[in-house]
Amino acid sequence: MGWRMIGNPFGWIQQQLMTLLTGWGLSQAWAAAVLSLVGAVILATVLLVSTFFLIWAERKLLARMQDRLGPNRVGPWGVFQTVADLVKLLGKEIVTPAGVDRFIYYLAPLLVVMSVVGIWAVIPLAPGVQGTALDVGVLYVVAVGAIGELGILMAGYSSNNKYALLGAFRAVAQLVSYEVPMVLVLLVPTILAGSMNLEVIVQQQSPMWFVLVAPLACLIFLITSLAENGRAPFDLLEAESELVAGFNTEYSALAFGMFYVAEFLHAFTAGAVIATLFLGGWRGPGAETYPILGFVYFLAKTLVMWFLSLWVRGTVPRIRIDQMLAFNWKVLTPLALAVLTTTALADKLALELGGNRLLTNLGANLVVALVTLAALRAYARAQRSKEESQRIGGLVTAAPVSRHH
Amino acid sequence: MTLLQLIFLAAAALTLGAAVMVVTTSRLVHAALWLILALAGVAVLFALLDAPFLAIVQVVVYIGAIAILIIFAAMLTRRVMQDSGRQTTRTWWLGLLAALLLFGGLVVLVLQVPGFQAAGGAAPDPQANLIDLGRSLVDVNAFILPFELASVLLLAALIGAMFVARPESRKPPGGKSGTPGGEA
Amino acid sequence: MIPLTWYLLLSAALLCIGIYGVLSRRNAVAILMGIELMLNAVNLNLVAFWRYLSPAVISGQVFAVMVFAVAASEAAVGLALIISIYRRRSTVVAEEIDLMKW
């Protein structure tokens, strides 16, 4: 009993609550529903509270990368900085600017937070611990993310400010653009596992993680989730020089804080989604007998992916909007299409002809990667020589530079 | 009245109420947002009908894509038709009459068929159902032709819409290649 | 269990609201929204019939998915046309777009 409780606290608590509730005379179904409610409340609360830690950790780590100290005044190493910030924000006025569309204006940040928290409903946290084993889990992640886009559009529209509206347009253009390769690449784990259920996807990664079978898909998903998060190098939503602060310009105090919370939580959530889809989720030695170990593995993988996104944020400079969109439509989307088709064909061939799935897929990925690199190189060369010839031509004839190709 | 029936009634009320707002509210963007609510109500109904895939697709395609497209278009064409202007045609009452007549006819028709009171069979297993759907889409004896035609349809829509909507005054060599009245 | 009739009545009501929207609105974008409502009513009907009359046959769901494709194409091309007309003629009022009327 004692060991079981420590090894599998989730199952134990669930069982205890279940016996308690059925003891009160509730039917099995109602007791399960109450348990779901309790689980949902706990999950949402833990997530929102954990942003305190996430924001602090991110600021601290980012500061170290940039050779600064970061928050270090409130509490040891400044851990309570975020709490202090929250208290300050609570004491600030939430200004309702003139001419805003009140209901939409206040609903927008809440929807953005919801779209991040909602993703966790389908993520398996440990063996047997999952909000709901939805059979359309992968698409559910996409669907909930779409609500976030809607929230941004609503924020921009209701603010009665042209910068906010422009920022929202740009943000949504970026988000929907990067959603194309993301959705295409999500098909790869679905193909490999033969299911959209995230629990099944985790279970199917038992001999090898999908990151080994489909490294390119993982890479594309990582890049697109960075862009979906709107962080550097894709933080064009907040081009101070042109857009003021983007779609959230007119928000103040905690209403603005909600966008902030959503952004930081989104980085962590993206890490969790990648860990689940490509890094085997809770998989690890001993995870099945001791689910608590599975949770530790899951958390560790998530934190590693989260740190990776932070690292990128700390090191890569912001790119221009035309570069960002060109990168998406001319590199990522064709690459995602290529990865999807080659995975579909190679995996089937391996299954039909009895080849090694891992090696076949890896080989296919390698070929796609090499072709992509060669194409990019050729493109860069052509571009360079074109620019050079233009520069010379421009010097001689002073003709207007042609941007048409 | 069972819990499921209550949920159905709530979702139905949400859908119909939001739909009425779509066709009556005068602010176009508000109409689009009401449309999203109506579509979400239909998604709930799909979930009630044991079609989780369609429910989630409803959210992904309609709310996540089509509704955003509509809002974009509503904002792009916003300047001419300020929301204060007359929103309904002069013959709107004819439309109302036609809609009501049709509704009456449909109600009479639906209530006359006795088989429609029947309850459905057991709920299909969602995973097996999805596999079935995926198989039948690419099966030569099933829906392979519609499946590939859908792809062609989407291709035609993509090319056609891009051709129609693309900025026209793109002067190739030099000069200012901006869209008329375009900004940022 | 919810009777099939309920779904059919709801779908009929949704269709009629959509029809009213199409017939009464002046703004072309709003007309498109009405069409989307009608398409949703159709879809609801298809899925309800699938669920109640032939859950073993997948056709109902395939039809619904096809309707999604058609709806997306229709919205994309329709809105592109509206934007194009708006840019040429500066109007989105459907009554004023009558060049092809005889």
Place this chain on the structure above:
Amino acid sequence: MHEQWIYVAFLLPIGVLLPGVAVLAGKILGPRKPNPVKGTPYECGIETVGDTWVQFKVQYYIYALIFVVFDVEAVFLFPWAVAYHQLAFYMVLEGVIFILILAAGLLYAWRKGVLEWM
């Protein structure tokens, strides 16, 4: 099968409620001193000229358009991907043809220069 959705039906409203409570608390605890200048839309130091409804580039619409088409494509492909292990090779090939037809659309957009940000 409806049990699958119970958790979602709880979590999504809670996801709105919790931040809603926080914002409400901020509304109640924070000061409230409205004045006309505070309410004006933000501008870079000057007063707003014209109404909010500046006109936007049609480019945004085109990106959204391509997105819609590919989104619907993915919707067709997800059941295909789920059924993948039960499919014969020619069926997988049909799915690949489906993808390639749409890739042609992307290629067309590229060649026509529609993808260019102007």
